[in-house]
Amino acid sequence: MxxxxxxxxxxxxxxxxxxxxxxxxxxxxxxxxxxxxxxxxxxxxxxxxxxxxxxxxxxxxxxxxxxTVNTTELFRDPTVWHLLRSRILPRFKNNKTINIWHAGCSTGQEVYSMMILLNEMDMLERAKIFASDINTDVLETAKHGVYKYRFNLNYLDNFDKVIKQNPLNFEEYNDVPYEKYFDIDKQRDTLSMKQFMVDKPIFRKHDLVTEGNIFYSKFDIILCRNVIIYFNYALQNKVFELFHSNLYPKGGLVLGMHESILGPWANKFERLGHAYVKK
Amino acid sequence: MYKAVIIGGSAGSFQVITRILSSMPPNFPLPVLLCLHRLKHVRSGFVEALSIKSTLPVIEPMDKEQIKPGRAYLAPANYHMYVELGNKIALSTEEVVNHSRPSIDLSFITAAQIYREKLIGIILSGANRDGAYGLKKVKDHGGIAIVQNPAECQVKTMTETSLKMTPVDHIFNTNDIIKYLQKVK
Structure with missing residues (x-):
């Protein structure tokens, strides 16, 4: 066929x-x-x-x-999380509030990864977490924060790389237990986010193509990873426009490892490693 | 007269691909698309390893990057790599195909649809059947289908499955693949 x-x-x-x-x-x-x-x-x-x-x-x-494609992982691409930890999040360290939008959050692993990192940096309480996806099924999973343990087993390694180790200082090691953020039940094959994690984010159904900003708020950081690869060049530019107009000045935009701003919006952002900062 | 070369390989193909890349004429007139299986967790270092001896720049492309002649485009770890209209790369994180992401079949099929009879497809050593159907599609669209001689392959499954699935134009040892590519226009 x-x-x-x-x-x-x-x-x-x-x-x-x-x-x-x-x-x-x-x-x-x-x-x-x-x-x-x-x-x-x-x-x-x-x-x-x-x-x-x-x-x-x-x-x-x-x-x-x-x-829709729903691939996501806990701390997918540790280098991106290292960048968030060492160069992006510290810019907002003294903010009273930090607004973060996960556009195309799929089943939510990235949302929870971010919350773990924020908490380790003492920034979670001041953060407002918004997350959206076009697919209501994945949003339900995201809201519950319960995952199959064996599918996520490999990614605990990423947790260690991002949270326990410091790539800038190999002598530093923070022995943060997983149970601080989620419970693992091997019999039931579940990895469940703690209640305080699940309660915080605001999850909404949202279509990046036809809807604007539905959260009535501007953002300090927008993460949109491996979403725009499914759009053509023209539509990618339309999405960059949406992100640009809804970021605060100096706000950060994090795309997937192999996504980049190639068109006219490129000069409205500065590069920061793999990420972008609104000029 | 051709528009692109696409090469697929898996277990046992690393040395072959290194030899091919080290022997390419530096002013090679076509883009070379590489879809090679590798360990999912080995995300960095591979492109550097291939670059050391390559005469062509080896690039892990960004999504929607324009494909240019004289460059080798390596499918990034954990993404499928497609060719799209307008001679652009498109990436995808869709589910694995033939237990693989990147899938050689997907890269070959989309390249065949875009370049049609102006594509040269080459399947190297490998331990699964990914790539066999893709090479058939290259042939179906009128392109040139080449497989590495199974007798020379470290692992024969991929080349033998390819040969069962489609009549190919050439069965070559690595040296002959290299000689063939020297003459390509």
Whole structure:
């Protein structure tokens, strides 16, 4: 089952006609692959899917959930967290409040990683944590903060690298126990964030493509990692504009390891390692 | 006359790819796309290791980076690497394919769709079947399909699966791959 450009156009315009979702500026290679996967997983052809979407709004919502990619990890890419710890977060050390937005937070591991880091830097109490995703299923998981232990086992290593060790000073070692932030139950195969962690963030459904800032607040830091790779160049620029206008001056923008601002918005930010700072 | 070379490799391909990169003409007229399996946790050091002997600059590209001739683009660890319209790289963190991210199949399939008959696909030593279907797609679109001689491979699975799946243009030892690439225009 090979999806043609025409099929893809038909799919995009069908979704657009029955909902507010606009996939027309998604990266076409990824979108084709995702659509193909949805069809294969449900053993249906494109016409059947489109007919079902036309008749039932819930099918549109489910299709949107199914085509989004939800890869995330605790402390994914430790070098980024080292940068946050040593060069980005210290800039806000004396702020009365620190507003942070995780745009495209998926199942929330990054949100909780950030909270752990903030707490270790004595900044968590002053932080307001906002997190959003287009996919309501992953948001539910994020709100509960309960994960499969064995899927997250490998990433405890990252916790050690970011929280326990200091890359700038190898003699320093903070033996922070995991239980300070989450409980591990090997029998039940769960890793559950503590109640004080789960209670704090504000999670909201949000579509970066069609909605602006829904949090009625500007931000000191925006993290949006491995989200814009699914958008084409034009749409990426639109998202950079949204981020730029909702960051405070000198606010930080953290993208994925292989994402960058290539277009006209590049000169509105300064580079800070892998990250960007609004000029 | 060609627009790109794409090379896929896994277990046992590191030395082969190093030899190929060290023998490329410095003014090679095409981009070289590299999709090589590696340990997920080894995220740094690989591009440096390949760069040491390479005559072409080896780059782990950013998403939407423009693809330019005379450069080698290495699929970054833990991302799938696609080729998109406008001759750009696109990255993705979708689920693993054939137990792999990056998946050689995905890189080959998308490159074949963009470059069609102007693509040269090469499959090297490897321990799984990732890449075999991708090479078939290169061939289906009229491109050139090359596999490393299984007899020379440290691990034959990838090349043998490729040969079962599609009739290839050449079965080459490393030296012949190098000679072939010297003449590519």
């Amino acid at each position: 090979q999806i043609t450009d025409l099929d893809l156009q038909y799919f995009i315009s069908s979704i657009k006609s029955v909902s507010k979702y606009d996939l027309s500026n998604y990266s076409d290679k990824s979108l084709k692959r995702r659509l193909q996967k949805v069809l294969e997983d449900n053993s249906i052809n494109l016409m059947t899917l489109i007919n079902r979407m036309m008749g039932d709004r819930a099918v549109v919502e489910k299709t949107i959930r199914d085509i």
